[in-house]
Amino acid sequence: MDKSRIFKSLFGVALLSSVSFLASAQKPNWQNLDLKTDTTFGISTEKAYKELLKGKKPTKVIVAVNDGGVEATHEDLKSIMWVNKKEVAGNGKDDDKNGYIDDINGWNFIGGPKESINYETLELTRLVRRDQDRFANTTDANVAEKDKADFEAFKKARTDLEKQLGEAKANLAGYAGFKNALDGVVKKIGKDNPTLEDFQNFKPATDVEGRIQNALSGALKEMSFKDFYNDEIMEGYDHFKQQVDYNLNVDYNPRSIVGDDPNNSKEKFYGNNDVAGPDAMHGTHVAGIIAADRTNKLGISGVANSVVIMGVRCTPNGDERDKDVANGIRYAVDNGAKVINMSFGKAYSWDKAVVNEAMKYAAAKDVLIVQAAGNENKDIDVETNYPNHKDLDEKTIASWITVGASGPKDDESLKASFSNFGKTQVDVFAPGVRIYSTVPGSKYKNLDGTSMASPVVAGLAGLIRSYYPKLSAAQVKEIIVKSVTKVNHNVTYAKGEGPAAEKVSVPFSDLCISGGIVNAYEALKLAATYK
Known part of the structure; x- marks a missing residue:
């Protein structure tokens, strides 16, 4: 499932947010x-x-x-x-x-x-993996005429992959920072599942703790702390970790699990x-x-x-x-x-x-x-x-x-x-x-x-x-x-x-x-x- 909603990070990167954080509850069904x-x-x-x-x-x-x-x-x-x-x-x-x-x-x-x-992996990652060996020693100066179109497509895909991977790493770091700061505040509050009132009564000692307090004071008007932590923080953290470790990782390839020939599109009987x-x-x-x-x-x-x-x-x-x-x-x-x-x-x-x-x-x-x-x-x-x-x-x-x-x-x-x-x-x-x-x-x-x-x-x-x-x-x-x-x-x-x-x-x-x-x-x- 694609994740698309964001809210402003306390640490300077985009953090994901489901509509549940931003919108009031809808009627069932x-x-x-x-x-x-x-x-x-x-x-x-x-x-x-x-x-x-x-x-x-x-x-x-x-x-x-x-x-x-x-x-x-x-x-x-x-x-x-x-x-x-x-x-x-x-x-x-x-x-x-x-x-x-x-x-x-x-x-x-x-x-x-x-x-x-x-x-x-993403299809983008697979395409880069497919072509990186082929064009390992190729430059704009020595590329063969017959390979020019493929080489340009490879360069574009590689640039896109590098951009997405950089963004994913930054967002993962943002989530980790948010999570660690929030964990610290919760430890100071002394409750595993603090309430809105607990965060409102909390006395922040640092600027970051103050921003955590403000963020949770808004979020907990719509959901419990447990739901916020699991659905907003951990889902976001896991999402970007998945991108870094698997989706955008050219060294990751799980297809051997299936046992088919992934390059043979005519093959039908596997799974x-x-x-x-x-x-x-x-x-x-x-x-x-x-x-x-x-x-x-x-x-x-x-x-x-x-x-x-x-x-x-x-x-x-x-x-x-x-x-x-x-x-x-x-x-x-x-x-x-x-x-x-x-x-x-x-x-x-x-x-x-x-x-x-x-x-x-x-x-x-x-x-x-x-x-x-x-x-x-x-x-x-x-x-x-x-x-x-x-x-x-x-x-x-x-x-x-x-x-x-x-x-x-x-x-x-x-x-x-x-x-x-x-x-x-x-x-x-x-x-x-x-x-x-x-x-x-x-x-x-x-x-x-x-x-x-x-x-x-x-x-x-x-x-x-x-x-x-x-x-x-x-x-x-x-x-x-x-x-x-x-x-x-x-x-x-x-x-x-x-x-x-x-x-x-x-x-x-x-x-x-x-x-x-x-x-x-x-x-x-x-x-x-x-x-």
Whole structure:
């Protein structure tokens, strides 16, 4: 999951902050509420169930969660997990002859015979590692004519990697400094879990202690100290440590765990059947947004009430490999998925052609793909983000939706501060701020990102396909885009980074093709008119 929010460090570097630190609490299930009746800019799912779907019988639809892992045993997901009835669990045989042994709930393309990959490098890191030996003794003066384009790409990638690694190291140092200073203040207070009042009554002895006091006095109005420490400080520290140790480290390469040939994009039969993997936080949260059991009176209610979730693990904590993405798409299609959610993306691509071919395969098989736009607050009409629409034909695009993230208020803050956008590359926006959903251990948590907005739309797509099964994937996309709630006002966001960032105000219609937020009520009404 991308981390995008920041607050000012006490030590001169940017520190991450979730929306929970900056914003007041939202209404539970807000993504499914209605703007008019609930004064919250959800997608009107509950209104649709109450007024349009009551008494109607849906058909089951498979929605694949192509992600970092799904906890199939979660209390709010176990009843809605896809089960491959053609496979005999645990017998070590490929009973259905699909090439994947014991794939009961899905498949893990980043697992091997003994374990699964957790951390991975970025695609950028892999590209630099691939080319650094090739160009070890190459300069602008001696580069061969035939190698000039590749050499320029390598130099650009190496510079980008060095920049990102330097920033990650600085942020890691900032988090470590903040943590150490905070630990010192807590030790002086003498309580493991101090309250807001404890920090307000604390007498700082240094300037740093005074700034710690001010920071915590604001934070603890919104959350407990334990939540702040774990969710803000330790998550941020762990995030940047992961970047330094794994994501941006050219010497780190865990692929031997899988046992495949990572350079052979035609290879399909590898991996294992552990759909959770070592870290199922992200994918489990995504699955709950789509379809958490609406009948068990536990936890939360997903968008769709008649879909089953297929777990396809293809994204590690780092950048996904194109080979795994393509195979994940093909696996989902071949095993009956009608919607695939892909809450991931990256700035570089190793073999985009193999992903594009898989996209075309899905389109040919009438499968709708829903993809997160990304969390870098960038215009992806201009900035590269893979996969993307740019080099695919209209037929493929007709069954592929890219989703930006919106907040709960119908005002200038409607665009989530972190969300990517693009007037030609992003189709719609959907709720993606402080979305409460399932996480491992049969627990629940607020997360934010376009990773959360995408499954809102995937859930809606699954809902439409379950009540109107004769509609094609292209028609479902058309319905979702046409039925948005149009936003007829400006929104603001920061253009640029750091102190030089400029606050700009633009019409919301400049951010995406549809110019609006998806609406389940209007989509289902429109679907009923299609023949």
